[in-house]
Structures are given as C-alpha cells and as structure tokens.
Amino acid sequence: MNAIISAPELASALTGENPPVLLDVRWQLTMSKASGEPPFDGRAAYGAGHLPGAVYVDLDRELASAPGARGRHPLPDLAEFGTAMRRAGVSSGTPVVVYDGGQGWAAARAWWLLRWTGHPDVRVLDGGLPAWEGPLETAVPSPAEGDFEPVPGATGLLDADGAAALARSGVLLDARAGERYRGEVEPIDPVGGHIPGALSAPTNDNVDADGRFLPAAELQARFKTLGATEGTEVGVYCGSGVSAAHEALALAVAGIPAALYVGSWSEWSSDASRPVAVGPDPQ
Template sequence: MNAIISASELAGELAGPRPPVLLDVRWQLSLAKAAGEPPFDGRAEYAAGHLPGAVYVDLDAELASAPGERGRHPLPDLGEFGAAMRRAGVSAGRPVVVYDGGQGWAAARAWWLLRWTGHPDVRVLDGGLPSWEGDLETAAPAPDEGDFEPKPGEGLLDADGAAALARSGVLFDARAGERYRGDVEPIDRVGGHIPGAVSAPTTENVGPDGRFLPAEELAERFASLGASDDREVGVYCGSGVSGAHEVLALAVAGIPAALYVGSWSEWSADPSRPVAVGPDPQ
C-alpha cells in the first residue's frame, strides 16, 4: 500500500462508499518565542478552514508527551494516544488520511505513530492542505467514537540502538546540513551529529511544491547515501518529527526504516554521549 495519497485521489475516496477518517495535524517548529513573536497556532489555522470532516490533532499534546530527558517530542503515553485517536474517529477497520499545512513533517509524525502502533491503512496527503483544490469548512465535526487500540510495534530506536545502527547499517540525519555539521544549533544544547550518521536533509526529498519526489528518484537518492537491501536503515532528526517525514520518504521509495524518536534533542542532552562535527560521518 502506498504511504501517500494525492489530492485528486483523496477527493475520489471522500466521495466513495468508504471515505477515510481525516486528521488535520497543522504544526510547525517555531522559534517565535525567542524572537518575541506569537507562536504558531495550529488550532486557529484549523478553525479558519479545513478539509470537510477533518478532525484537528494537536501534535504537542496528542502525538508526544511532555519534553524532558527523552527529548522535545518523546513518544506519547499509548493509552492517551489511543484515546485521542478514538475521539477523532479512528478505527482499525477504516482508512486514515493525515495532512498538515504543507511541510509534511507533522502529518508524517501522525502517520508514523499510527503505523507503528498497528493501524493497517494510513496515508499522508502529498503536498498537504495547499494541494487541496476543493472546498474547506470551518465547523468542527463530531465523529463517532473509533475503536483503535494502539500496540507498540517494530521500527523504534533508542539512543543505544541508533549508535549501533550508525556502525552496523546506515543512520540518516534528517536535519539541515548546518545543524548536522555543528555550524549552528538554534534549539538543542550542542550542535553536531551522532558519530557515523549520514547527513540526509528531509527537505531534499520533496520538490518546490512540497510534494515528494518520484519513488525512483527517492530510491536513487537514498542508495547514493548508503541505503541498500543488505543494510538496516534508521533515521533521526531534532525531536522525531522531521525524521518521521524521512521515514515516510523512505517508505515511498520502498525502503523500510526505523525512527529514533528521541533524536538529537535526547542524544545531545546527555554530555556523556559523543558528538561528531563537520561534514563527515565520523
């Protein structure tokens, strides 16, 4: 099953006999507080206009637990996550489509969490809300309670697992190159990367319109960075959000990959963990 869906395909499914549950996960990483600007308000954006029938999901409150030693967006409590998904109408036997404002990172986080906890049919709207040409609505729906019960699955890395995979397989760093190199670090304690990790910014997986590159191009890109059939692949980023977008890109390319959810925000918070700087993995 494809991990993404186009706006035209989604319109067709919404008009069909088995429409998917729609989740609006608008969110963005913002340094507005430090700059004295108001933070991004995904709920307000949702209220101003969303896909018909879509339910808003708060990434910080429902797709992550409170920031701390495990990173800025650690895994949510699965009981609370399941309750949030059921309130949104998510059931195991009904397809789900998630979207955000176009960057794709937040939608990918929801996609990854649902897939990791066992939902069999979840996709991301390629290009997000800007790709949608149909009508929007402002009223919040009241969906019937879903029955989805999340269970942890495979494809999750902790800090030790990420370090080991950087040696035995390939570990992609999905952040911007300047953060990987340690040239700048606007958020976390220190810049740099996990020793052995390969720089693979997730922004290079999409075109100017925010849609993913064709599967063949993505496969070629990841192969050039070291992914192959005989190597395990993992991904991390700053806090497990943009890294989920890279895992999604890898899925489009037909490459299974694990996610280190704690990512650099967890790794760099521990001064005892090694930090590599510069353009080379080591």
Template sequence: MEAIITATELADALTGPNPPVLLDVRWQLTSPGAPPFDGRAAYAEGHLPGAVFVDLDGELASAPGENGRHPLPDLAVFGAAMRRAGVSAGRPVVVYDGGLGWSAARAWWLLRWTGHPDVRVLDGGLPSWEGVLSTDVATPVQGDFEPAPDPAGLLDADGAAALARSGVLLDARAGERYRGEVEPIDRVGGHIPGAVSAPTVENVGPDGRFLPAAELQGRFKGLGAVQGAAVGVYCGSGVSAAHEVLALAVAGIPAALYVGSWSEWTADPSRPVAVGPDPQ
C-alpha cells in the same frame, strides 16, 4: 500499502464506500522565545470537510524533557485521541498539515507504528487541496483503534548509536546543523558519530510534494540506504525524521525512527558528538 495520497485520489476516496478518516495535524516549529504556532486556530479558519484537528504537542508527543523535545506520547493518551477523532482499525486514515509534511508524517508514523493497517499522508498537504474548505468542527463517531506498538520500528539512543556503526543512520536535519556550524534549538551542534547527513527537505520538490519513487530510491542509494539494509533516521526531535521515514517508505525502504533524536542525545553530556561534513 501506499504511504501517500494525492488530492485527486483523496477526493475520489471520500466519495467511496469506506471514506477515510481525516486528521488535520497543522503544526510549525518556532524559534525559542517566539509564540507557538496555533494549529487549532488555523483549523478553525478552514479545513478539509469532516477533518478532526489533532494537536502534535499534546496528543502525538509527551512533554519535553530528558527524552527530547517531542518524546513518544503516552499510548493511552494517543489511543484516546485517535478514537475521539473517529479512527478505527477497519477504516482508512488520511493525515495532512499545512504543506511541509513533517507533522502529518509524525501522525502517520505513530499510527503505522502502533498497528493501523491503512494510513496515508496527503502529498503536498492542505495547499494541494482544490476543493472547498469547512469551518465546522467535526464530531465523528467514536473509533475503536487500540495502539499495539511494533518494537522493530523504534530506536532508542543506544540503538541509534549501534545502527550508526552497523547499518545506516540518516540525519534528517539541515546540513549546517549536522556539521555543527549552527544550532538554534538544542544544547550543542553536530551529529551522532557515524550518522550520514540526509536533509529531509531534499526529498520533495518546490511544490512540497515528494519526488517520484525512483528518484528517492536513487537518492537513498547514494546514502547507503537500500532495500534490505538496516536503516534508521533521526532529526532534532523526531518530527522531521518521521518525514524522512515516510520518504523512505515511498521509495520502498523500511526504516526505524529514533524519536528522541538530537534533543535527547545531547541532553546527556556523556554522549559523543561529531562535527564537520564526515560521518565520523
């Protein structure tokens, strides 16, 4: 199953016999102390016709705490939100955001991890859409999706540490955060010992769309992530890392997500921290 869809392909799918459910997951990371980004207000100003707004902080994550800034959502809350949005197991889903792709990828990952068979991300997000936008609030028919998680797709802190030693653990954050030169959000800078720096922003072109699959395969091969290898990804709070898992999927490489990521890892001062450009 393809992981992404172009705007042209989406326009065609929406006129087909089984049009996809559309989820608008606009969200932005803001600096500490700054007002949070209001995705619901952005949705109200204009969205894909029929799309339903999904709140990342309230429906795709639990409250921040010792398990990180965006821990896994309560599955009952997540499932209810998806059903309210019209998500059913027998109907495809397309998720999009404002163009960065991170929050859409978080929704994509959660739906795939919990068993939905057909979910894709709009490549390039809302800016790639050339059709009309709507200001109407969608009222979809209640869906029937029931989350059924796959344990194989999820890493905890111990699993991430083990994978950094035995497989390939990619750090999707900016290189300066990986190296420990700056840390604007979490308790301390640096990376999980053994993790490889792989900023997710390098998986897309200037237009925000993913690089071709062959280019992504080449990039990940250079980082040690190839088909058949055990691969995992983390970031600051499990959002941009989902975007890297999506890029890996485009390249045909399955990967697990450490949802707690660096914000959970550094919440425990006893966990080791590496700094500098080298994994160790």
C-alpha cells in the same frame, strides 16, 4: 500500499464506499531558542478552514509527551494517544489520511505513530492543505467514536543506544539541515553536531518546490547514494523525532523500511557523556 495520497485521489476516496478518516495536524517548529515569536496556533488555523469532516489533532499534546530528558517530542502515553485517535473517529478497519499545512513533517509524525501502533491503512496527503483544490469548512465535526487500540511495535523504533549501534552496523540518516548536522549552527538544542557515524540526509531534499515528494525512483536513487537500499538496516533521526518521521515516510515511498529514533538529537545532546561529531564527515 503507497504511504502518500494525492489530492485528486483523496477527493475520489472521500466519495467511495469506505471513505477515510481525515486528521488535520497543522503545526510549525519555532526554530530559535530566543526568538520570542509566539508559537504557531494550529487549532486557530484549523478553525479558519479545514477539509470537510477533518478532526484537528494537536501534535504537542496528542502525538507527543511533555518535553524532558527523552527529548522535545518524546512518545506520547499510548493510552492517551489511543483515546485521542478514537475521539477523532479512528478505527482499525477504516483508512486514515493525515495532512498538515504543506511541510509534511507533522502529518508524517501522525502517520508514523499510527503505523507503529498497528494501524494498517494510513496515508499522508502529498503537498498537504495547499494541494487540496476542493471546498473547506469551518464547522467542527463530531465523528462517531472509533475503536482503534494502539499496539506498539509494528514498525522499527530506536533508542539512543540503538541509534549509536546502527550508525556503526547499518545506515543512520540525519534528517536535519546540513548546517545543523555539521555543527555550524544549533538554534534549538544544547550543542550542534551529529551522532558519530550518521549521514547527512536533509528531509527537504526529498520533496519538490511545492512540498510534494519526488517520484519513488528518484527517492530510491537518492537513498542508494547514502547506502540505504531495500535489505539494509536503516534508521533516521532529526531534532525531536518530527522531521525524521517525514524522512521515514520518504523512505517508505521508496520501498525502504526504516526505524525512527524518536528522542533524536534533542535527547542525544542533553547527555554530555554522549559523543558528538562535527563537520561534514560522519565520524
């Protein structure tokens, strides 16, 4: 099954015999430690208009635990995550489609969490809300309680030691912008640079100007140049495990399974004893 769905395909699925549950996960990252800018209000954006029947999911509160030593977006408490998903109407036998404001990062985080915890049928709306040409609504739905019970382990998960080992034995991709990988700038975390051995693979290079994923063949070609092919052990990380989920989604579109280091650079760089590489070379 393809991990993404186009807007026309979604419109057709919503009129089918088993329409998907829709999750709205609009969220934006504040890219400066001292910007002073107010955080993006996803719930307000949802209230101004969302896909009919969609339920809002808060990334910071329902798809992650509080920031701390495990990173800025550590894994959520699974009992709380399961409660949130059931409240949104998610059941194991019902397909789920997730969307955000178009960047795709937040939607991919929800996709990855649901897949990792065992949901068999989750897709991301390619291009997000801007790709949708149908009606929007402002009413907040009250879906029937779902039955989804998260069981972790259906897909790969890395911790810091596992990420370091994979950078030596397989392919570890850094999904952040190249300047952050090289250590030239670091607007959020304590120090710039990358995990030694990791390869720079900005997730923005996986999409076109409209935020839609490149065709699978193009993604396969891109990842092949990085050594990430079917049969290779691949892992991904970013700043806090959000944009890396988008890279994992791109890899899934290309047919390449990948493990996610959820703590990512925000966890790695918080421990001064961990090595840091800078510059364009992996080591």
